[in-house]
Amino acid sequence: MSQISKDEVKHVANLARLSLSEEEVDVFTEQLDAIIGFAEQLNELDTENIEPTTHVLELRNVLREDQARESVPREEALKNAPDERDGQFKVPKTF
């Protein structure tokens, strides 16, 4: 049985902000279907009472005093910008 349809692949591509050609949609549908089908094997395991591991180490919040301090200078932050105006990142119109 197919795990993922072409329409789902198109939907996911939109969520991921990728534009795919029809050919790419075909290839990805087939490949993702195989990978997800492979991942179905995890369902052989009963994990009802198992805690998920999000992180292997015990992590604690680290706090510091809230003091004002130097940040990245604006010129530095803009060094790699593809486009800028008046010291800000420039993008095309939103709609």
Added chain:
Amino acid sequence: MSLLEKKVSELHDLLHKKEINVTDLVDASFDRISQVEGKVQAFLSLNEEHARRMAKELDDVLAGYPGERILAGLPIALKDNISTKGIRTTSGSKILDNFNPIYDATVANRLYEAGAITIGKLNMDEFAMGSSNENSGFHVTKNPWNTDYVPGGSSGGSAASVAASEVLFSLGSDTGGSIRQPAAYCGVVGLKPTYGLVSRFGLIAFASSLDQIGPITRTVEDNAYLLQAIAGHDAMDSTSANVEIPDYLSSLTGDIKGLRIAVPKEYLAEGVDPEVKEKVMEALKVLEGQGATWEEVSLPHSKYALATYYLLSSSEASANLSRFDGVRYGVRSDNAENLLELYKNSRSEGFGDEVKRRIMLGTFALSSGYYDAYYKKAQKVRTLIKNDFEQVFNDFDVIIGPTTPTTAFKIGEKTDDPLTMYANDILTIPVNLAGVPAISVPCGFSNGLPVGLQIIGKHFDESTIYRVASVFEQATEHHKAKPQL
């Protein structure tokens, strides 16, 4: 013998005695690169002008005297996902073709403080996603032992440059085997430290709960020197562990009497090449001869590691890679009428197929209606895999098996089917999921290509791994073999 075939301690002595200076070492590195780089293609960029200037400064200011800094003046190269201020850093991706970081990664900074000289940046699979370097957005690095074969990945350039003696040592990163697998394929020593031991600040993230930076060297001792320089807590990385760093060099006692080795039956099962298995069995005999004992054990959830890993790492990658949108850095698409098109076109033009595939898989696994079935399920199975390791480490000091099921494969041999390619990492992935450290050391050859022995340790017990690896290295000649280029 070329200077770059010597050990860290030997070069330090030569510098100390003023028999050589730093410029000699940097010259030796660039000379070797000009001889063999055409065949190996390990580098994405060279840092020649700066490296030569720094060598001269060290020679002038210190008159060649390296002082207590054991790494001072030694030529190193870094995987191209490690940010280096002012030196192009691409992570192997076209989308970062023009990216010049404005700060240094903590590891780059620590190496600079230690006086090591950065020769250049090394090729890798795009965003560290791959096992062969064939996913690099730029070119394919070749295996120095046979240039028709892949060097492994994703730190293929890091392993190949060291195997080819272009640099003394390098740094790579390992999310599912990306240091150990290429180290095995190229016949060098590669360590993935415990998750959290080495700061990831400035490492371009792939899967944040798994990524770890580590050293690739020609000997175990050199590896310990390099780890010593980069390990330790960093306030800039919230996942950095605040633990005391032992003196790794003093752990190389040469004594493994009474050491208890576990050999998982799953790591020598079907799918592992018989010659690879034979080399591992020979290695176990060597260690037995040195006073260790070994027993077969089971890591029963091993077969679920691959699926677990691809769900978790792709999910994390889909989130981490959302920052590449053509707005603040990186390559922007020329044809975009509005902001949404700018995002979509920049990403679609900038990312390669494997990266897109994993972003798609991760976005799917995290999307509404599938989160529990895939992502959360994988996190639960991760717990079972982690528990397998904890169980075995109750009774044993290290776990040993092959690093990879086979030796290096031919360029182009596995590019058509992603699942076949993923299977290369079946023996390295569980280690990342459990967060434990592991090393790959050379343990012989099969059809002229190196075989890697994997030694896995307890959390933060790199010392025992080094002790065992060093005893094995001293008792064998494998690390002395050099590729003919």
